[in-house]
Amino acid sequence: MTIVRQALLLALGALALAACSRETEPTVQGWVEAELIFVSPDEAGRVDQLAVTQGDRVEKGALLFAVDPDLQQADLAQAEANLVNMKQSFDRAKALAAQSVGTQKALEDAEAALRTAEARVNSARTRLTRRRALSPDSGTIQQVYYRPGETVPAGRPVVSPLPPRNLKIRFFVAETQLTQIKHGDAVTVSCDGCADGLTARVSFVAQSAEYTPPVIYSLEERAKLVYMIEARPDAPEKFRVGQPVSVILPGGASGGTKK
Numbered sequence: 001m002t003i004v005r006q007a008l009l010l011a012l013g014a015l016a017l018a019a020c021s022r023e024t025e026p027t028v029q030g031w032v033e034a035e036l037i038f039v040s041p042d043e044a045g046r047v048d049q050l051a052v053t054q055g056d057r058v059e060k061g062a063l064l065f066a067v068d069p070d071l072q073q074a075d076l077a078q079a080e081a082n083l084v085n086m087k088q089s090f091d092r093a094k095a096l097a098a099q100s101v102g103t104q105k106a107l108e109d110a111e112a113a114l115r116t117a118e119a120r121v122n123s124a125r126t127r128l129t130r131r132r133a134l135s136p137d138s139g140t141i142q143q144v145y146y147r148p149g150e151t152v153p154a155g156r157p158v159v160s161p162l163p164p165r166n167l168k169i170r171f172f173v174a175e176t177q178l179t180q181i182k183h184g185d186a187v188t189v190s191c192d193g194c195a196d197g198l199t200a201r202v203s204f205v206a207q208s209a210e211y212t213p214p215v216i217y218s219l220e221e222r223a224k225l226v227y228m229i230e231a232r233p234d235a236p237e238k239f240r241v242g243q244p245v246s247v248i249l250p251g252g253a254s255g256g257t258k259k
Helices: 002-024 070-098 104-129 219-224
Strands: 027-034 045-050 063-067 132-134 139-144 159-162 167-174 186-190 198-205 226-233 244-248
Touching: 063 159, 070 104, 167 244, 186 226
Parallel strands: none
Antiparallel strands: 027 167, 027 244, 045 063, 063 132, 139 159, 167 226, 186 198, 186 244, 198 226
């Protein structure tokens, strides 16, 4: 009985020590942010096809949307017709030069015009191809901004996918803790309903303070300075955009703030 009681006391002591350790761990509050990719057409047009919806998982190179290609098809047809004419002109100039009837300059001008026509055809084909927007990376569609039938201006996003590696944890630390946090440091991240043991790597440490008082810093004001830190989660699929999290800093970053 005595042995059992001693074992229970040891177990309770270990739990108490663990609880105290957790309480003394330097922890700050943060949230999950996303670096979205905004996919937009090069030229204005009407959304002709929308291949994804919000929440869809897409692979790199998958079709996201298509914008009506009518004008680009017309430009390509015109460029191809001009190319045929320039080819005929070049062949004629080449034949005349071979018979010593035409001049070398006329042949060179015809060849230059042919090359220009070929370049315009290639450009028109590229513009037509780019009316179909493909996913630049694998990820999840976070937002759809335009629907089929709506006209989208050039450069305005139609959809925004989020690659998993573009998730980041953002939090702020006090001035007294800043010197203990370095790029590449590991931090432990916890949140409601999340699995245990989630970690992230510090990817950015701000060089300037937030909420900085003007000109002169007293000791109390210096204690209020905070610096933004960003960390990339090692398991980004475990987090959601906007989710509040608690970040346990590296063991050495235990400096407190004055109030």
